[in-house]
Amino acid sequence: MNSKALSVVLLLGTGLIGIIYYLSTNGLRRLTGSDSGEIGADYFPRLLAIILIALTILSIIQTLLEKESEKIDLGNWKMVVATIILTPIYIFLWVNVGYFYIITFIFLFSLIYLYQADRKSKRMLVINAITTSSVLVIIYVFFGLLLDVTF
Amino acid sequence: MSFLDFDFMTLLTLSNLIAIFVGTIVGLIIGALPGLGATMAVIFLLPFTYTMEPVAAVLLLLAAFQAAEYGGSISAITLGIPGTPAAVATAQDGIPLARNESPGKALGISLNASVIGGIVGALCLIFFTEPFANFALRLSDPEFFLLGLMGLIAVASISPKGEMTKSLISVVLGLMVGTIGMDMFTGQPRFIMGQLELMEGLGIVALLIGIFAIPEILKVVKDDLHTQFASQASNLSTKLTRKDMKRIAKPIGVGSSIGTISGLLPGLGTVAAAWFSYIAAKKLSKSPETFGKGNPEGIAAPESANNASVGGALIPLFALGIPGSVGIAVVMSAFIVHGIQPGPRIFTKDPTLTYGILYGFLLTTLALYIIGRLLTPLFARVLVVPNSFLMPIVYVIAIIGGFSATNRYFDIWLSLILGLISLLFVLSRFSIAAFVMAFVLSPVIEVGLRRSLLISGGGYSIFLTRPISLLLLIIIILMLMTPVFRKFGERRKRKKLESNSR
Numbered sequence: 017m018n019s020k021a022l023s024v025v026l027l028l029g030t031g032l033i034g035i036i037y038y039l040s041t042n043g044l045r046r047l048t049g050s051d052s053g054e055i056g057a058d059y060f061p062r063l064l065a066i067i068l069i070a071l072t073i074l075s076i077i078q079t080l081l082e083k084e085s086e087k088i089d090l091g092n093w094k095m096v097v098a099t100i101i102l103t104p105i106y107i108f109l110w111v112n113v114g115y116f117y118i119i120t121f122i123f124l125f126s127l128i129y130l131y132q133a134d135r136k137s138k139r140m141l142v143i144n145a146i147t148t149s150s151v152l153v154i155i156y157v158f159f160g161l162l163l164d165v166t167f
Numbered sequence: 168m169s170f171l172d173f174d175f176m177t178l179l180t181l182s183n184l185i186a187i188f189v190g191t192i193v194g195l196i197i198g199a200l201p202g203l204g205a206t207m208a209v210i211f212l213l214p215f216t217y218t219m220e221p222v223a224a225v226l227l228l229l230a231a232f233q234a235a236e237y238g239g240s241i242s243a244i245t246l247g248i249p250g251t252p253a254a255v256a257t258a259q260d261g262i263p264l265a266r267n268e269s270p271g272k273a274l275g276i277s278l279n280a281s282v283i284g285g286i287v288g289a290l291c292l293i294f295f296t297e298p299f300a301n302f303a304l305r306l307s308d309p310e311f312f313l314l315g316l317m318g319l320i321a322v323a324s325i326s327p328k329g330e331m332t333k334s335l336i337s338v339v340l341g342l343m344v345g346t347i348g349m350d351m352f353t354g355q356p357r358f359i360m361g362q363l364e365l366m367e368g369l370g371i372v373a374l375l376i377g378i379f380a381i382p383e384i385l386k387v388v389k390d391d392l393h394t395q396f397a398s399q400a401s402n403l404s405t406k407l408t409r410k411d412m413k414r415i416a417k418p419i420g421v422g423s424s425i426g427t428i429s430g431l432l433p434g435l436g437t438v439a440a441a442w443f444s445y446i447a448a449k450k451l452s453k454s455p456e457t458f459g460k461g462n463p464e465g466i467a468a469p470e471s472a473n474n475a476s477v478g479g480a481l482i483p484l485f486a487l488g489i490p491g492s493v494g495i496a497v498v499m500s501a502f503i504v505h506g507i508q509p510g511p512r513i514f515t516k517d518p519t520l521t522y523g524i525l526y527g528f529l530l531t532t533l534a535l536y537i538i539g540r541l542l543t544p545l546f547a548r549v550l551v552v553p554n555s556f557l558m559p560i561v562y563v564i565a566i567i568g569g570f571s572a573t574n575r576y577f578d579i580w581l582s583l584i585l586g587l588i589s590l591l592f593v594l595s596r597f598s599i600a601a602f603v604m605a606f607v608l609s610p611v612i613e614v615g616l617r618r619s620l621l622i623s624g625g626g627y628s629i630f631l632t633r634p635i636s637l638l639l640l641i642i643i644i645l646m647l648m649t650p651v652f653r654k655f656g657e658r659r660k661r662k663k664l665e666s667n668s669r
Binding site for chain 1: 215217218332333335336339340342343346350352353355357358385388389390392393554555556558559560562563564566567570571574576579580583587590591592594595596597613616617620621625
């Protein structure tokens with residue numbers, strides 16, 4: 017994907033947010049029964065929505081007029097995608113199943129395993145298990161004991 | 168109560184000292200890790216501040232911020248990769264000096280300069296904040312609205328070339344997100360989408376972790392996961408001779424002055440401070456030709472500047488309630504968490520807390536010196552831990568940190584969603600810094616605007632009839648015109664070059 021296309025997509029999304037945000041302010045006005053000239057709860061948001069829409073239009077024009085378009089360097093995109101997929105699964109299991117420490121161990125171990133260049137090395141697996149266990153001990157001491165967080 | 172009446176025993180408590188110690192160590196580690204940075208260090212520690220006393224909480228964050236600024240130079244000198252953006256200036260001479268003489272000497276210069284810069288910033292903070300605040304007491308809502316706006320436009324205007332509109336969009340989005348929750352005037356819920364969790368607005372820790380920490384970590388995963396760092400982990404003693412100190416005295420003076428002033432001006436931040444002072448030190452040096460080849464002055468000037476700018480950036484926070492940089496905006500969120508509103512009235516409302524933080528900031532600098540002297544070699548070795556191990560650990564702790572601040576599962580989901588959206592915005596060069604600043608300043612700006620308009624009966628003339636307002640308005644217009652001036656300047660330069668070549 018090139019930077020120009022991504023910018024246009026994001027700007028269209030931003031413009032849409034501006035429109036939805038603006039329309040939502042009507043509800044705020046109805047609730048207080050204020051008229052259009054009043055400085056009510058809807059005044060500042062309404063102003064922001066108008067500025068956002070205007071800036072978005074300006075930025076879309078600027079982007080389209082750009083002569084050059086860089087290609088976005090995706091780098092290790094597979095690892096980013098893997099992280100993005102694994103994270104909601106981890107949070108879902110943590111919230112709905114519980115067993116926070118076990119699930120966090122599996123999640124952290126999996127991420128470290130995935131991120132390694134040489135996944136077959138037994139030494140790496142051992143280091144990974146030791147590292148993950150140590151981090152969990154730190155989490156337990158700092159968050160569980162010191163901050164009294166119940167996971 | 169004046170700053171001389173402060174009871175130091177209220178500051179020298181065990182909890183405050185532990186907070187400074189822990190903050191310094193965490194700041195050094197995170198600052199030293201390439202890809203993360205001083206703001207990240209503050210965000211990382213923010214969840215821990217919820218259960219702490221306000222003074223200890225703020226000192227923890229300030230100690231981390233100060234230490235991370237020095238920490239950035241550790242990786243710049245031993246790895247050749249700056250840990251913070253401000254350390255890029257340090258790397259110009261830090262890397263050659265480490266190679267030609269010893270990494271320890273380069274680190275010693277960096278540490279001493281950082282500490283002296285930090286002390287200068289702290290002294291300015293102690294002596295100048297109250298007079299500034301007394302002046303600010305004469306200001307009213309129109310001026311506070313315009314000052315807030317000026318800070319945001321300043322942050323947006325230092326965006327990369329051609330991206331100012333995107334930065335302004337980031338500002339507006341930050342202000343919009345700041346309106347979520349209960350309206351301060353009418354108590355009416357706004358944009359909460361049926362979620363009661365949003366009545367008090369978006370959780371600041373969850374938001375910062377989402378928009379700052381998650382994209383930063385994913386960016387390192389994308390770009391630098393398997394980068395092998397070769398650290399120069401030998402000869403790391405940071406001891407300096409008297410001759411070395413004498414040589415760097417002048418650039419430290421230059422850097423500290425420029426740093427403090429840069430910190431005072433909203434939006435400039437540590438990066439600009441470091442580069443301005445590097446250029447100034449080069450101009451004032453007896454041997455400018457050796458800059459970039461390992462001149463100690465080239466390390467001393469930017470390092471003293473980036474630490475002095477932290478103290479400088481705290482002055483507008485205490486005097487006006489407007490943070491001087493994004494990192495300080497994150498520190499400001501610790502005030503918000505504890506229900507404290509920084510601004511000119513803080514000196515009369517809560518003098519013990521205020522002076523505790525001001526003097527405590529001086530202690531954070533001393534802690535940096537002691538811990539930096541003792542542990543720099545250790546931190547230099549931490550750098551060889553591969554990112555493939557480090558990033559998952561930081562990622563998991565960031566997610567858990569976001570949850571621990573409020574114990575709400577809603578906040579974890581919020582962080583994740585914001586993190587993914589922000590990653591796309593970062594790739595498209597929107598300004599996350601401008602977004603954060605705007606989010607933090609949203610209440611100040613909205614209250615200032617609405618109160619001003621209520622006083623004037625809805626007319627905008629109130630901003631033109633008050634002399635200070637008018638002056639601020641002119642500055643804002645000039646700031647917005649910067650890209651146009653820049654374009655004209657470039658065109659004129661190009662024309663001149665073309666006519667010369669003919």
